[in-house]
Amino acid sequence: xxxxxxxxxTKDAGIQITAINSHDMVEHARRxxxxxxxxxxxxxxxxxxxxxxxxxxxxxDGSVTVQVKGNGEAGTIVAVSDAAGNARGxxxxxxxxxxxxxxxxxxxxxxxxxxxxMVIKDxxxxxxxxxxxxxxxxxxxxxxxxxxxxSEQIPSACALGVxxxxxxxxxxxxxxxxxxxxxxxxEQITRLEQNIAAxxxxxxxxxRAMDVRDMIRAVLDGFEVxxxxxxxxxxxxxxxxxxxxxxxxSMGREELTQLxxxxxxxxxxxxxxxxxxxxxxxxxxxILQQASAR
Numbered sequence: 020x021x022x023x024x025x026x027x028x029t030k031d032a033g034i035q036i037t038a039i040n041s042h043d044m045v046e047h048a049r050r051x052x053x054x055x056x057x058x059x060x061x062x063x064x065x066x067x068x069x070x071x072x073x074x075x076x077x078x079x080d081g082s083v084t085v086q087v088k089g090n091g092e093a094g095t096i097v098a099v100s101d102a103a104g105n106a107r108g109x110x111x112x113x114x115x116x117x118x119x120x121x122x123x124x125x126x127x128x129x130x131x132x133x134x135x136x137m138v139i140k141d142x143x144x145x146x147x148x149x150x151x152x153x154x155x156x157x158x159x160x161x162x163x164x165x166x167x168x169x170s171e172q173i174p175s176a177c178a179l180g181v182x183x184x185x186x187x188x189x190x191x192x193x194x195x196x197x198x199x200x201x202x203x204x205x206e207q208i209t210r211l212e213q214n215i216a217a218x219x220x221x222x223x224x225x226x227r228a229m230d231v232r233d234m235i236r237a238v239l240d241g242f243e244v245x246x247x248x249x250x251x252x253x254x255x256x257x258x259x260x261x262x263x264x265x266x267x268x269s270m271g272r273e274e275l276t277q278l279x280x281x282x283x284x285x286x287x288x289x290x291x292x293x294x295x296x297x298x299x300x301x302x303x304x305x306i307l308q309q310a311s312a313r
Contacts, residue, residue, distance in 0.1 A: 023249045024074050024104045025231045029242040032207045033200030036238060037074060038231045039193050039252070041067040044106060045181055046189040047254040051293050054113040056183040058093060060125045061115075063181035064159040065098040066106045067194040070252055072163075073100025076142060084139040089157050091132025092117065099291075105255035107291040125183070131157030138166055160194070167198065174199040176211075180221035191225040195234060207242075214240045256292035263287050263296045267303075268310045275310050279303045 024039045045063035048054070054062060069085040076083065079102050087096040094111025117126045133154055140148040150170030155161040160179040167175035179194035197211065218224060218237040229237070232246065267275065267287070278285060285303060287296045298306070 022252045023231055024070065024252050025235065025249045026074070026247045027235050027239070027244050028247075029239055030245050031243045033203045034197065034207070034211065034239065034242065035200065036195055036197045036235055037071045038195040038235050038238075039067055039071055039104070040225070040231050041070060041192045041194070041252070042189055044070070044252065044254040045192040048108060049187075049189055051254075052109060052113045054110075055116050056187055057117060057125050057127065057130050058110055058113045058115050059183060059187075059189060060181040061087075061093050061127045061130055061159070062096060062098070062108055062110050062113075063189065063192050064127065064179040064194070065096050065110075066108050066254075067179050067181075067192060068159060068163045068177065068196075069098040069100040069108070070104040070106040071194065071196045072138070073102055073106065074104035074250065074252075076102040076140070078102060078143045081140065081142045083141075084137075085163075086137040086139070087131060087134075087154070087157075087159065087162070088137070089132035089134035089154055091115075091130045091157065093130040093132075096131070097290075101255070101257075104250060104252040106252070107254060107256045109290045127159065128157035131159070133157065136162045136166055138170065163196070167196075174203075176215060178215070178221050180223075180225075182222035182226070191222040193221050193225060193231070193234070195221065195238060197238060210241055211238070214238050256289060256294070258289040258292060258294060260296055263289075264306060267298070267306050270310070272307065272310050275303070275307045279307055 022043045026037050028035045049059045073083045081102045084099045093115045096110040098108030100106040115130050120126045137151045152166045152169050155165050160177045163177040167173045176197045182191040184190035224234050283300045285298045
């Protein structure tokens with residue numbers, strides 16, 4: 020299974036849609052972070068959402084960060100996407116577990132809790148563009164919808180889904196983001212709402228052997244749809260030893276001095292991919308000299 024992202028627009032109405040199959044991305048995250056099914060669902064939905072948001076950036080060097088900060092047991096969830104939709108992420112408590120909801124589904128909203136969702140867009144300006152909204156349900160999709168409506172004034176509908184298999188691996192994962200442009204009529208909005216209700220859940224569509232294009236056709240049934248090229252996406256971490264070194268330098272002379280004196284070597288683990296960077300005492304002293312020279 021290869022992950023892909025597809026964008027489309029309607030020729031006869033001001034509607035645009037981004038849809039994604041993020042199975043491999045979410046499964047990769049599960050394996051890296053050793054998440055429980057509940058944590059996999061929470062992180063997977065956030066990764067799926069940020070990937071779609073990242074793909075909308077016009078600056079090819081831009082990025083989008085989504086932070087979900089609730090008071091639930093999952094802790095903070097962070098996901099970052101580049102402008103191509105390649106994403107990475109982590110959550111504070113990958114071992115979170117809660118009883119299933121009354122309808123038998125994973126209680127992502129309960130794990131996230133109440134708090135806020137923050138979106139940070141780096142689009143090449145002097146300062147990043149930031150928007151923050153209160154969490155509606157903690158189920159992620161509704162919260163992303165609220166962000167677009169309140170922070171960007173774009174009427175939107177977001178659907179996200181992660182289905183866990185019996186062996187706790189990811190069976191299905193994906194989502195779509197529908198956005199309305201000026202000029203959409205009430206009749207067209209009603210038709211769209213009916214389509215979304217009839218299409219059902221994202222994972223349900225995938226379970227019926229529908230692909231991303233089929234999902235778009237179902238959501239935009241009755242409209243004339245123009246598809247853009249499919250874009251491959253993946254879980255991609257941007258960490259490197261050079262970036263970790265710069266992070267150590269940014270700690271400042273005092274903290275680096277303490278680190279150098281207390282440890283013969285230091286292991287720095289990337290939060291996004293769990294890759295460990297080992298620095299010897301000699302390397303730490305060299306980094307300290309660089310920091311002192313600033």
